Amino acid sequence: MAANNCMTCDVAIVGSGFAGSLIANELRKKGITVVILEAGPGVPPNINKYMKTFYEANAKVPESPYPPDLFGEPAKMAAGRPTSLMLGASWNDPKQSYLVQKGPRPFTSTYDRVAGGTSHWLGTSLRFVPSDFTMKSSHGKDTKDFPFPDWPEDTTSETMSKWYGLAEAELGVSADMEEQKYLGIHFPDKYTYPMPRIPGSLLDQRVGEALAKLTEDETKFLGMDQPVTGIKVRSLPAARNSQPYRNRRACAGNTNCIPICPIQAKYDPTITLNDATDRGAKLIDHAVASEVIVENGRVGQINYITYKEENGPKTGEGCVKAKIFVIAANAIETPRLLLMSKNDGRTPNGVANSSDMVGRHLMDHPYYLGWALLPQTAKPVFPYRGPLITSGIGDLCDGAFRAKRAAFRVDIGNEGWNFVVAGLKFGGDPHVTTIDFVNGMNSSGINTKEFSQLGDEKSALFGADLANKMNSLTTRQFRIGFLVEQDPDPNNRVTLSSEFTDGLGLPRPEISYNLSDYTRQGIVAAYRMRKLLFDKLGATDFTHRLPDASGDSPGRFEEMIDGKPVTLTYGGAGHIMGTYRMGKDSKTSVVDSNQRSHDHNNLYLVGSGTFPTGATANPTLTLSALALRTADNIATNLRSRG
Incomplete structure (x- = not known):
């Protein structure tokens, strides 16, 4: 031209x-x-x-x-x-x-x-932890074929701190600096985020309580540098207004941050x-x-x-x-x-x-999902109120284990079983669960004698029975997600x-795409973490409850865990x-x-x-x-x- x-x-x-x-x-x-x-x-x-x-x-x-x-x-x-x-x-x-x-x-x-x-x-605006910039020198010095390089010498947690601060101001990030000081993340003296943090959900609080006291045996699989006897749940920094900012409204809790915020908070x-x-x-x-x-x-x-x-x-x-x-x-x-x-x-x-x-x-960050139902004796956590994710677990994303397996970070979902039971011709939850109990189906895996408690294998309900059942179940449904490091x-x-x-x-x-053994072992560790969390919550695990739960997933693969073959799946994090x-x-x-x-x-x-x-x-x-x-x-x- x-x-x-x-x-x-x-x-x-x-x-x-x-x-x-x-x-x-x-x-x-x-x-x-x-x-x-x-x-x-x-x-x-x-x-x-x-x-x-x-x-x-x-x-x-x-x-x-x-x-x-x-x-x-x-x-x-x-x-x-x-x-x-x-x-x-x-x-x-x-x-x-x-x-x-x-x-x-x-x-x-x-x-x-x-x-x-x-x-x-979603709006999640996390800084990298220092070792993320120095993988080779921090975790692979003694490993000949370690696949991770260091970032350039002038791109470190400390040198990036100024630019992180400017980006947080432009995007409008809501967070608490003291809460984000983990694993050596660097902040300048007297730094403050543009807005206070987004409040945590009821589920965030419940997960935090469940993981507050653990034994060394329970967490040995994590391979952290020091024994883990408690895991902290932290709010996630988010480019979402917790208060009016730059002529934009504060978050109104519309619960559809993905794919679009209707008020541009x-x-x-x-x-x-x-x-x-x-x-x-x-x-x-x-x-x-x-x-x-x-x-x-x-x-x-x-x-x-x-x-x-x-x-x-x-x-x-x-x-x-x-x-x-x-x-x-x-x-x-x-x-x-x-x-x-x-x-x-x-x-x-x-x-x-x-x-x-x-x-x-x-x-990418291969995304491993788990979902469960809290016990009937537990207080409801009322999903679908507020942003899709308000807190997570980041303290487990660095340690000596990174020489051998991938790290993961945990998202705590605030949208029940919304997309984890999606993919069916009638969409995701709460629609799927509702249709199950209206038509006597079981696409969600929850309409069984064990949970309907009405004597039928698959209950078909209407009126007050339907409303009561949905109120009982959907208020106790929750999911977690693991963003797994990829070499x-x-x-x-x-x-x-x-x-x-x-x-x-x-x-x-x-x-052309594949998952290495390094990354797959990170997903195996996520699987173990899922089981630990659900056990501590007394929750019924639905992740692999249905025989065909992973059968139609293109991201399925098998790993031997504790001597048994286990089918795992991953999705894309975008x-x-x-x-x-x-x-x-x-x-x-x-x-x-x-x-x-x-x-x-x-x-x-x-x-x-x-x-x-x-x-x-x-x-x-x-x-x-x-x-x-x-x-x-x-x-x-x-x-x-x-």
């Missing part, structure tokens, strides 16, 4: 999610001209249409409010995306699934491609994106970046394709020239764009890929499909990381600690794709902190060039 037809600016950004929006806004504060290319729709004037789509959706999956159509054909979508509905039995069918999955295990995380990016996040990147465009950043939506053009070792322009309708066709082409380029298109779409950029054979392996590391080391395996990767394309004729992402990692050595990494390409000094690749390791904390706060540091570096470079 002829350069004289291109728009020009100081900085061109591909993607308007967390990293792209934060960088655009910071640069506009300094008067730097910015153009943002967004593959999906732009920012709507309000969220009413998204809310209507969500309310009317039969499947209340995380992607349901946002375009394109959940049931669209991947080959026809102009800006396709993976969705939860694509990751069931048809996960490896390219005609059904946008991601062309080659296995051997399914990659089960999803993402959106709309202005604002991952607006369906939860931060999403459209807030910062609107600030950036109000300051003069130009947002071009429905513009899919198709090639990064390199000239004499530097990026000269980015070409893009435009469309209007979800299923195309292409309506035009464009390009943008800039002094500096930023790719912020997430950890699957960024390597896809780089690998598509062949430059007429001048970059046959793609742009920024002299190391052959682009697309490699794909990571960065170079064979877990994103490449380009040579066979399947999207609606614009561009090759779709091809995924935490896509690692596919263009940072490091000092250009032979083993793609970008430096400022997220600048080793190969092209005017190209920055940002987001969680730069993470050398994934830890157990949700990646959003860390990628936001890195984005702010990168914005500062870009501004400094532009000033130095005049």
